[in-house]
Amino acid sequence: MINNNRFYVPALLAVIVSACAVSPTGRRQLALVSEDSAIVASEEAYAMQIGDLRKAGKIVSESSSVARRVDAITGRLVAQAIVMRPETADWEWSIEVIEDPEMVNAWCMAGGRMAIYTGLIQKLDPTDDELAQVLAHEISHALANHTAERMSVAIATNAGVALAGVLSEDSQRAMTTAGLAAVLAIQMPNSRTAESEADEIGIELAAKAGYNPNAAISLWQKMASAAGGGPPQFLSTHPSPANRQQRLAELAPQMMAYYEQARRNPPTRSVARADN
Numbered sequence: 677m678i679n680n681n682r683f684y685v686p687a688l689l690a691v692i693v694s695a696c697a698v699s700p701t702g703r704r705q706l707a708l709v710s711e712d713s714a715i716v717a718s719e720e721a722y723a724m725q726i727g728d729l730r731k732a733g734k735i736v737s738e739s740s741s742v743a744r745r746v747d748a749i750t751g752r753l754v755a756q757a758i759v760m761r762p763e764t765a766d767w768e769w770s771i772e773v774i775e776d777p778e779m780v781n782a783w784c785m786a787g788g789r790m791a792i793y794t795g796l797i798q799k800l801d802p803t804d805d806e807l808a809q810v811l812a813h814e815i816s817h818a819l820a821n822h823t824a825e826r827m828s829v830a831i832a833t834n835a836g837v838a839l840a841g842v843l844s845e846d847s848q849r850a851m852t853t854a855g856l857a858a859v860l861a862i863q864m865p866n867s868r869t870a871e872s873e874a875d876e877i878g879i880e881l882a883a884k885a886g887y888n889p890n891a892a893i894s895l896w897q898k899m900a901s902a903a904g905g906g907p908p909q910f911l912s913t914h915p916s917p918a919n920r921q922q923r924l925a926e927l928a929p930q931m932m933a934y935y936e937q938a939r940r941n942p943p944t945r946s947v948a949r950a951d952n
């Protein structure tokens with residue numbers, strides 16, 4: 677479908693609801709876009725973006741060791757995400773590894789569609805526990821409905837120019853306004869409040885999946901060290917709350933019981949690949 681009015685805001689009113697949602701940590705969110713609308717838009721955005729990357733040969737083979745490692749960690753985290761929010765069992769949980777050695781980044785859209793870039797793995801050299809913290813943090817943004825929140829900001833600020841280089845011209849023309857907002861949402865910085873929420877939910881999710889909570893602290897230290905040659909993309913989309921290290925250090929001991937219990941026999945769930 678060709679949509680030449682993709683930034684024409686009235687066209688978007690169909691997907692806007694006037695609900696005021698409450699995040700899992702009790703914060704009130706102004707939800708211009710409902711979670712269901714965000715999930716539908718993200719499905720479209722994910723298919724286009726991954727499709728473009730696949731055509732360009734930038735999707736790492738699912739049989740590669742890096743993809744299998746990412747899949748195994750994601751599967752354990754998704755099993756716990758569903759325990760935390762049972763309705764997400766209906767989400768199309770999926771992950772792709774994107775070949776880009778310079779991009780230190782990962783994201784999860786509304787509805788559980790995720791990606792991680794090879795640059796994050798190569799430059800940070802994370803342990804499994806640390807990689808689990810990255811992915812758990814991303815999943816937490818989706819569980820806490822932050823994508824819809826950022827889509828609302830993308831629409832309100834009409835930030836269409838930020839799309840350059842992310843989607844092919846053809847894909848940009850073909851995508852609906854809401855789909856473009858979903859792409860923008862993963863490129864825009866989260867608020868520091870949303871970051872704190874994702875930190876809190878993420879460390880618990882990872883612990884319940886059998887990953888060491890202390891890795892949340894070492895991960896962010898590695899992320900800061902990697903900023904030497906210019907800040908990683910991950911830090912620009914995930915700005916640091918002032919007390920991040922301190923808060924994670926306080927939370928880690930509280931998560932140890934979950935970790936000790938889960939590490940013996942963590943449940944897992946298979947994670948899909950994007951259809952393309």
Ligand SMILES: [Zn+2]
Nearest residue numbers: 866871874914
């Ligand atoms: Zn974040």
